Amino acid sequence: xxxxxxxxxxxFAAGAxxxxxxxxxxxxxxxxxxPNAPIEVWTxxxxxxKKVYEKIxxxxxxxxxxxxxxxxxxxxxxxxxVQERAQAKDLPDLVITDTGSLGPYRKQGFxxxxxxxxxxxxxxxxxxxxxxxxxxxxxxxAVPFSTQAQVLLVRKDWRExxxxxxxxxxxxxxxxxxxxxxxxxxxxxxxxxxxxIVAPGSTDRGYLAWWAANYIWQAGGDILSESGGEYxxxxxxxxxxxxxxWLKGLxxxxxxxxxxxxxxxxxxxxxxxxxxxxxxxxxxxxxxxxFDKAPGKDxxxxxxxxxxxxxxxxxxxGEVIYQMAGSVKTAEQKKLAEFxxxxxxxxxxxxxxxxxxxxVRLSVNKNVDVKxxxxxxxxxxxxxxxxxxxxPFPNVPNFQPFxxxxxxxxxxxxxxxxxxxxxxxxxxxxxxDKELKxxxxxx
Amino acid sequence: MVPWLFLLPALLLFLVFKYIPMAExxxxxLFEVRPFLGDLWxxxxxxxxxxxxxxxxxALNNTLILAVGQTAGAMLIGFGLALLLEGTAxxxxxxxxxxxxxxxxxxxxxxxxxxxxxxxxxxxxxxxLLSWVGLGPSTFLDHPDTSLWSVMAVGIWKGAPYDxxxxxxxxxxxxxxxxxxAAIDGCTTWQRIRYITLPALRPAITILLTxxxxxxxxxxxxxxxLTGGGPAGSTDVWMTRVFSLGFETSELGVASAGSVVLFxxxxxxxxxxxxxxxxxxx
Numbered sequence: 115x116x117x118x119x120x121x122x123x124x125x126f127a128a129g130a131x132x133x134x135x136x137x138x139x140x141x142x143x144x145x146x147x148x149p150n151a152p153i154e155v156w157t158x159x160x161x162x163x164k165k166v167y168e169k170i171x172x173x174x175x176x177x178x179x180x181x182x183x184x185x186x187x188x189x190x191x192x193x194x195x196v197q198e199r200a201q202a203k204d205l206p207d208l209v210i211t212d213t214g215s216l217g218p219y220r221k222q223g224f225x226x227x228x229x230x231x232x233x234x235x236x237x238x239x240x241x242x243x244x245x246x247x248x249x250x251x252x253x254x255x256a257v258p259f260s261t262q263a264q265v266l267l268v269r270k271d272w273r274e275x276x277x278x279x280x281x282x283x284x285x286x287x288x289x290x291x292x293x294x295x296x297x298x299x300x301x302x303x304x305x306x307x308x309x310x311i312v313a314p315g316s317t318d319r320g321y322l323a324w325w326a327a328n329y330i331w332q333a334g335g336d337i338l339s340e341s342g343g344e345y346x347x348x349x350x351x352x353x354x355x356x357x358x359x360w361l362k363g364l365x366x367x368x369x370x371x372x373x374x375x376x377x378x379x380x381x382x383x384x385x386x387x388x389x390x391x392x393x394x395x396x397x398x399x400x401x402x403x404x405f406d407k408a409p410g411k412d413x414x415x416x417x418x419x420x421x422x423x424x425x426x427x428x429x430x431x432g433e434v435i436y437q438m439a440g441s442v443k444t445a446e447q448k449k450l451a452e453f454x455x456x457x458x459x460x461x462x463x464x465x466x467x468x469x470x471x472x473x474v475r476l477s478v479n480k481n482v483d484v485k486x487x488x489x490x491x492x493x494x495x496x497x498x499x500x501x502x503x504x505x506p507f508p509n510v511p512n513f514q515p516f517x518x519x520x521x522x523x524x525x526x527x528x529x530x531x532x533x534x535x536x537x538x539x540x541x542x543x544x545x546x547d548k549e550l551k552x553x554x555x556x557x
Numbered sequence: 558m559v560p561w562l563f564l565l566p567a568l569l570l571f572l573v574f575k576y577i578p579m580a581e582x583x584x585x586x587l588f589e590v591r592p593f594l595g596d597l598w599x600x601x602x603x604x605x606x607x608x609x610x611x612x613x614x615x616a617l618n619n620t621l622i623l624a625v626g627q628t629a630g631a632m633l634i635g636f637g638l639a640l641l642l643e644g645t646a647x648x649x650x651x652x653x654x655x656x657x658x659x660x661x662x663x664x665x666x667x668x669x670x671x672x673x674x675x676x677x678x679x680x681x682x683x684x685x686l687l688s689w690v691g692l693g694p695s696t697f698l699d700h701p702d703t704s705l706w707s708v709m710a711v712g713i714w715k716g717a718p719y720d721x722x723x724x725x726x727x728x729x730x731x732x733x734x735x736x737x738x739a740a741i742d743g744c745t746t747w748q749r750i751r752y753i754t755l756p757a758l759r760p761a762i763t764i765l766l767t768x769x770x771x772x773x774x775x776x777x778x779x780x781x782x783l784t785g786g787g788p789a790g791s792t793d794v795w796m797t798r799v800f801s802l803g804f805e806t807s808e809l810g811v812a813s814a815g816s817v818v819l820f821x822x823x824x825x826x827x828x829x830x831x832x833x834x835x836x837x838x839x
Contacts, residue, residue, distance in 0.1 A: 193804050193805065194804045197803070197804055197807065197809065200592045200593070201592055201809075203592055203593070218806070218807040221591070221807070222590070222591045222592060222593065222594070222807060223591050223592065223593030223594030224592075224593055306678065306679050306680075307678075307679070307680050309678075315787075315788075316785045316787055317785065317786065317787055317790075318785045318805070319805055320805070373676075373677040373678040373696070373699060374672075374676060374677050374678075374698070374699045375699075376699055376787055376788035376789075377698055377699055377704075377783070377784045377785060377787045377788055379785065439593045440593060514805070514806055514807070515806050518801075518805060518806055522612075522790065525787050525788055525789055525790075526788075526789035526790065528788075529699075529700065529701050529787070529788035529789035529791070530701060530789055
């Protein structure tokens, strides 16, 4: 009997513990529902940009007395964690990430609408940047935070060693890439260990379409073309076919791209430029800090993308501030968003210490002068490219499925190296058309 | 009553972390998921989309090839290793631990390391080895013709030691006298394996087959880290497709439907293996 009692007691204790565990798991802190909790902010950040954000949020708290809870999820898990929190109906109060998330977030009802006229300091913002927060119906669901244009980074030392000019056209770009691949530009005696072009060709989040869009636009093609707020699939126009054929040549004929390009995400891609495996990289200016360390500031140059048959258009998007739905602290949300686009916060995001990367690339605030803040001619190039030849992806309700499907088709074309580019793009056009209709944005 | 109380902690944890999420997954599969706007009932539409999607068909195909290849490969190599490393000597204990390491290494880390080993140009580690014997360079993960096999090789490398341990346990249970009698009767090594070892290992093999087929169907991490499903969808498996739909295009309803289909297939497969086993044993 004695034993029986002890066992029973142990069982009850175990049961009580389990119940406790379960209850505590269910009632875990819910900052979103608690009006006294600090305002919770997530950014899509790695360690070097996290520190810059911390500085900005500290300045906000110092100024307003509103505490900020800043503990963003790991960079690679960001999208997943946002979905998890959405399922729990407990989103962070504010999220800063790519403008590309605007469509998916809006569609799922994650966002609060932004009233531009009631937004303090809205007149100080660059009109063009506001477009990054505009949805297909002309409403604003995000506030611009940072913009940028893609620029071409080229290994200057390699180029000069081979006696080649700065590439100004596609042909010169292809020729330079070819020489980087075949002529041992790093002079280590092995002509096979370097390549021309870093191309993040994975389909993860539709990367390949992100990268290839620049060249498609430069040929006069498009993924979707717009007229009067309505869209038409343009992924099978002769210009797009021409661009894709040219790109296919880089992967399949001259083989100037890194050999593992088609399964490579951008985070891996950076390493290959950094380690001197490839010498040409079309990317954002946020990489300067990292590449100044390796391969070294004097080793590479920053130039506008060479012109294709129809110009040198590049992708110019950026990060935006999303005020998330379900928050009980809407006033604080707005106050923080207003602070983030102020001259003070924007400059804090641009001026970084050693080892950190800018979280504001080109400021969205008119009063911030790129020349004074950076005092770096490379940033002047970025600003000029943004002003002259950058464009964003279109504001269809949700661009993500278009990007994803385009990336998958391009990846397949470049991997299989078949000849029926036009046929495959036609097939893609059919699928994109279906998507366009399901989003009710077709012409 | 008391046994149930002892079970209660585990049951409660399972309820919260397994059964409720599972039920929620089944519920979500019938909706277009929009947490802040209210989910829209779509009935079986999500299932129809999954089952009619060409990319899911391709993924299913790849998943089956990968599951069969990895299961068979890991079991054969595991069996070979088990035969080699059977015994009680101290040195064997050390070698067995060393061989077992791939199983305990984190799959994501394994994936990253193999990605480096597989670098598809002359500077790559494996390609350097190939060049010593006059072969290569191979494209490994970066060509649709070789990518799935390369992923499979990593799966076998990681799975074989696990199979080895289970088979070693099975081997230890075999009466040594059977081998001695067989030797006296003049049996060859092959005959001893065929008529003594394999029949005695049948229960172990059944367990391994069940586990491996489930593991094979759910394969995700190594594929995601190694190739992300590319190039040209050649390594896309069921779970990478579900992941991509759920977290890259935010189609949580369709992704849930994909998961439920996978769950049903796994359940049926497990029941089938169990039935088969019972019939054999009866």
